[in-house]
Amino acid sequence: MSLSRRDVLKAGAAASVVAAIPILPVRAEFAPQAGKWRKFELSTRLNIENASGLTQAWIPLPAFSEPTWIKPEGSSWRTNARSATIVKDPKYGAEFLHVVWKKGESAPAIELISKVSAQDRAVDLTKQRGMQKLSDSDHKLYLAPTDLIPTDGIVKETADKITVGATSDTDKARAIYEWVVENCHRDAKTRGCGIGDIASLLKSGNLGGKCADINALFVGLARAAGLPARDLYGLRVAPSAFGYKSLGAKNEVVTKAQHCRAEVFLTEFGWVPMDPADVRKVMLEEPPGNLSLTNEKVVEARKTLFGAWEGNWLAYNAAHDVVLPGAIGPKVGFLMYPQAEVAGERIDCLNADTFKYVITARELAV
Numbered sequence: 001m002s003l004s005r006r007d008v009l010k011a012g013a014a015a016s017v018v019a020a021i022p023i024l025p026v027r028a029e030f031a032p033q034a035g036k037w038r039k040f041e042l043s044t045r046l047n048i049e050n051a052s053g054l055t056q057a058w059i060p061l062p063a064f065s066e067p068t069w070i071k072p073e074g075s076s077w078r079t080n081a082r083s084a085t086i087v088k089d090p091k092y093g094a095e096f097l098h099v100v101w102k103k104g105e106s107a108p109a110i111e112l113i114s115k116v117s118a119q120d121r122a123v124d125l126t127k128q129r130g131m132q133k134l135s136d137s138d139h140k141l142y143l144a145p146t147d148l149i150p151t152d153g154i155v156k157e158t159a160d161k162i163t164v165g166a167t168s169d170t171d172k173a174r175a176i177y178e179w180v181v182e183n184c185h186r187d188a189k190t191r192g193c194g195i196g197d198i199a200s201l202l203k204s205g206n207l208g209g210k211c212a213d214i215n216a217l218f219v220g221l222a223r224a225a226g227l228p229a230r231d232l233y234g235l236r237v238a239p240s241a242f243g244y245k246s247l248g249a250k251n252e253v254v255t256k257a258q259h260c261r262a263e264v265f266l267t268e269f270g271w272v273p274m275d276p277a278d279v280r281k282v283m284l285e286e287p288p289g290n291l292s293l294t295n296e297k298v299v300e301a302r303k304t305l306f307g308a309w310e311g312n313w314l315a316y317n318a319a320h321d322v323v324l325p326g327a328i329g330p331k332v333g334f335l336m337y338p339q340a341e342v343a344g345e346r347i348d349c350l351n352a353d354t355f356k357y358v359i360t361a362r363e364l365a366v
Contacts, residue, residue: 030242030304032120034069038311039364040237042254044112046338046357053343055101055108058324060335061086062116063095064232064315066271071117079110087325091141094317094335098325115364122308123272125170132270134228142228142265146320148196148333149220158202159224169227169266176221177276177306182293183207184214186280192350193258196231196333212334214277215262228265230318233336235259237361238312244301246285247278248312255359258336259313275305 042062048055063072075097077084082102088095101108134142145151162179166172187208194213198220201207207217215231222229236257240248249257262274282301283291291298316336323331324339329346332339337349338357347355 028242030244030300031122032242032304032308032310033122034119037117037119037366038238039073039115039117039366040314041362041364042112042114042116042235042237042314043360044110044114044338044357045359046108046110046112046340048108048340048342048347049356051101051106051108051342052104054103055105055340055342056326057097057099057108057110057338057340058087058327058335059097059099059110059112059338060233060316061095061097061112062114062234062314062316064234064317069119069121069311070315073115073117075112075114077110077112080105081108081110084110089317089319089322089335092317092319092322094319094322096322096335100326116314117366118311118314120308120311121273123269125269125272125307128268129270132265132267134265139228139265142230143223143226145220145223146333148198149216149223149320150199151220151224154199154202155220156224159221162221163225168268170268172225172227173222173264173266173272173274174306176218176225176227177274180214180218180221180276181279181302184209184217184276184280186210186214186277186284188284193260193336211260211277211281212336214280215260215275218262218274218276219264222264230263231260231320231334232263232315232318233258233260233334234313234315235336235359235361236313238363240310240312242310244282244297245287246281247301247310249361252360252362253358254361255357257359257361260334260336261309261313261315272307273305273309274307275309278305278309 061075065072081099084099087098099110163172163175166175184207190210194210196212196216198217219229219231236249236259238249263271266272279302283298286297321331322335328344340347
């Protein structure tokens, strides 16, 4: 059968339309799996301008260690300081560098280099591993309240309502995770990663914030329900390998890429990774933005981030209520940002005009 000129023109027009449609890259299924270690080098450069009196700084080190997914490989530094000493928090084991400059040093500076190896994590929640057990000290530590994460009052009342009818640890954790995803929202106006004052969050009825608020709420509710849980404070260091623009570092400068994640200890599986805050981050920030809970990317992230996370992120520590040795100012609720004091005054670690530091990350060959 021959084609008429009109048919040929139609076919040509259709071909032109198809040719004009951009070929989009296929997004990989969001399915992190252990097996490939990656090595990263972090550089933290801190400069304090127009200093006077005694200047001190406390810089978190990526020293959290779990042999199955993260292995710190040491730190070194160059500085004009009088002293620089690695300090370990006695309660949580968090490590940080305490730097002290001599009085009168007008341009305190330091460059800290750290190396860490990490890999993806994924717990198969369809295959129980048998009864898992925490040490008595860790069980007590990760059930205990902190200054900003109480486990009584409105936190306990909320946890009891969420977990009513749940019989296993996994069922309780799932109920809390889904409740946090459903009821919280990421607030772009929140400074930094948030404060993590979960009782105030619940009392306000406005469950908006960022990762240090949303994941702290998960941790507090889990502890109040009898599940050991912890926040891990760290830093995104590379783009997502699964096509999520919102879940990775945009380039080598990661100064503002701080992110905390959560873990819960389930007797059926051991420590299990969680990140309800990142589900809400995908909803707000993943292009084109303001996605619904039913969006394909959100549904996939929600499913995956209960039991898995990607190894493009490094953990500093799991510490709360950290006392900074030698400091005049108060303890910090968590240590995820460099801290500093000049002449006894704590510098706002989120104010780039008064406290200048640059963190870069690059991946090394393994």
